[in-house]
Amino acid sequence: MADTNALRPVLDRIDRELPRHRSALESLIRIPSVSAPGFPAAEVRRSAEAVAAMLSKIGLRHVRLLQIHDSHPYVVAEWLEAADAPTVLLYAHHDVQPPGHIERWTSDPFVPVERAGRLYGRGSSDDKAGAVIHAAAIDAWLGAEGTIPCNVKVLIEGEEEIGSGHLSAFLERHGDELRADVIVLADAGNWSVGRPALTYMLRGLTDLLVRVRALAAPQHSGMFGGVLPDPALALSKMLASLVDERGAIAVPGLCDDVRPPTDAERARLASLPFDEPSFRRAAGLVGSARLIGNPERSLFERLWMQPAITILGIDSHPIAGSSNQILAEAAARVSLRLAPGQDPRRCQQVLADHLRRVAPWGLEVEVDLSHEAAPAWVCEPTGPAFDAAEAALTTAFGVPPVYMGVGGSIPFVGPFAAAFGGAPALLTGPSDPGSRIHSEDESLQLDDWHHHCHAEAILLTEIAERMGKKLVKG
Numbered sequence: 005m006a007d008t009n010a011l012r013p014v015l016d017r018i019d020r021e022l023p024r025h026r027s028a029l030e031s032l033i034r035i036p037s038v039s040a041p042g043f044p045a046a047e048v049r050r051s052a053e054a055v056a057a058m059l060s061k062i063g064l065r066h067v068r069l070l071q072i073h074d075s076h077p078y079v080v081a082e083w084l085e086a087a088d089a090p091t092v093l094l095y096a097h098h099d100v101q102p103p104g105h106i107e108r109w110t111s112d113p114f115v116p117v118e119r120a121g122r123l124y125g126r127g128s129s130d131d132k133a134g135a136v137i138h139a140a141a142i143d144a145w146l147g148a149e150g151t152i153p154c155n156v157k158v159l160i161e162g163e164e165e166i167g168s169g170h171l172s173a174f175l176e177r178h179g180d181e182l183r184a185d186v187i188v189l190a191d192a193g194n195w196s197v198g199r200p201a202l203t204y205m206l207r208g209l210t211d212l213l214v215r216v217r218a219l220a221a222p223q224h225s226g227m228f229g230g231v232l233p234d235p236a237l238a239l240s241k242m243l244a245s246l247v248d249e250r251g252a253i254a255v256p257g258l259c260d261d262v263r264p265p266t267d268a269e270r271a272r273l274a275s276l277p278f279d280e281p282s283f284r285r286a287a288g289l290v291g292s293a294r295l296i297g298n299p300e301r302s303l304f305e306r307l308w309m310q311p312a313i314t315i316l317g318i319d320s321h322p323i324a325g326s327s328n329q330i331l332a333e334a335a336a337r338v339s340l341r342l343a344p345g346q347d348p349r350r351c352q353q354v355l356a357d358h359l360r361r362v363a364p365w366g367l368e369v370e371v372d373l374s375h376e377a378a379p380a381w382v383c384e385p386t387g388p389a390f391d392a393a394e395a396a397l398t399t400a401f402g403v404p405p406v407y408m409g410v411g412g413s414i415p416f417v418g419p420f421a422a423a424f425g426g427a428p429a430l431l432t433g434p435s436d437p438g439s440r441i442h443s444e445d446e447s448l449q450l451d452d453w454h455h456h457c458h459a460e461a462i463l464l465t466e467i468a469e470r471m472g473k474k475l476v477k478g
């Protein structure tokens with residue numbers, strides 16, 4: 005384990021420079037780098053340029069923006085002067101989710117504001133804080149010691165929040181220059197405030213669009229109601245058939261390829277503390293609502309190792325301006341989170357076939373399956389890289405990390421780890437269950453963010469010590 009006294013100058017530099025890192029984070033939050041279609045791509049480019057400027061300023065070399073076709077820009081940088089030491093790829097993303105309902109934010113989503121130890125703003129946690137953690141750790145080493153114990157490559161993506169659509173093309177073109185012995189991703193979260201975590205499983209993700217058509221044009225609901233089929237009702241019946249009365253998936257065959265937990269996974273899941281009241285509170289669940297799913301599976305198994313269906317959006321007529329009409333058509337965007345073992349394309353097809361089969365009254369059904377599909381990612385969280393991460397997080401936070409899964413998806417992890425010959429991927433990050441990432445009032449717990457800056461600086465030396473000399477270079 006690294007000698008903390010020897011690390012003092014490095015950690016002191018983080019403390020001393022924290023106001024500068026904080027203002028770098030705040031400047032990034034002020035740029036509305038929403039990658040979703042319909043938002044200005046120029047803002048995502050502006051945030052890429054701001055990230056590139058931040059990385060140049062701390063002494064990284066060969067800082068560049070990369071694009072594949074018309075993708076949002078990736079920011080890439082490196083420092084490769086640690087001779088035979090291992091090479092670490094540090095990942096984060098600079099794009100953000102749309103702000104959602106602006107009126108539900110307590111303060112402007114793109115104006116960072118501190119309240120009760122938390123910094124509010126879109127991207128404060130997910131994932132601009134992650135990009136600045138990488139910068140703070142590198143700055144600490146180069147500023148205090150003039151060197152870094154590992155070779156470092158940095159990749160800050162610009163389209164994570166829209167499913168990393170250009171990832172495989174990017175990997176094909178730039179995979180070699182980014183090759184590393186270990187990947188560190190600052191895009192996951194803590195178990196709770198003050199308690200860090202290492203995430204070793206992520207669900208996969210896909211979605212589809214289903215459109216139901218009944219009429220050439222809307223018709224009078226009084227003249228025709230009771231005889232003509234209502235596509236909004238038809239779609240509702242189809243969507244309702246996706247789950248049973250417990251809320252568990254009821255699509256025949258969809259769960260056939262779910263891999264059951266191994267004994268080691270089962271034991272890790274069982275060892276995690278679960279406190280339902282605080283879980284409900286963090287989720288903002290209304291008092292009368294119950295948790296859903298098959299109660300024979302633990303909550304963590306349902307969240308991380310089982311698929312889940314969510315209706316992301318429904319198009320019929322908005323209530324405002326609606327009138328006495330039977331609509332011509334209705335549509336829904338259906339998201340599917342995939343469990344370990346599941347084949348994304350097979351699952352998409354099974355879901356599409358089911359929706360066609362249950363469509364009532366002979367209505368026309370169209371399913372668009374062209375959307376991205378990424379499988380789940382799971383690793384066995386053992387070996388020198390995980391030992392290094394556990395030691396670094398324990399030193400920085402004063403408590404050991406929790407080994408956890410996340411029900412969400414980071415499409416980057418699986419393909420990169422595989423392309424680098426199964427390189428270990430260490431997923432940490434500064435959010436916590438109260439961070440409301442992707443929602444209104446997203447926030448960052450500032451003390452935990454500070455601890456993560458320390459942890460990553462320590463991690464760089466722990467990796468050098470525990471992973472030894474490596475072959476991967478430039």
Ligand SMILES: [Zn+2]
Nearest residue numbers: 130131164191
């Ligand atoms: Zn993220």
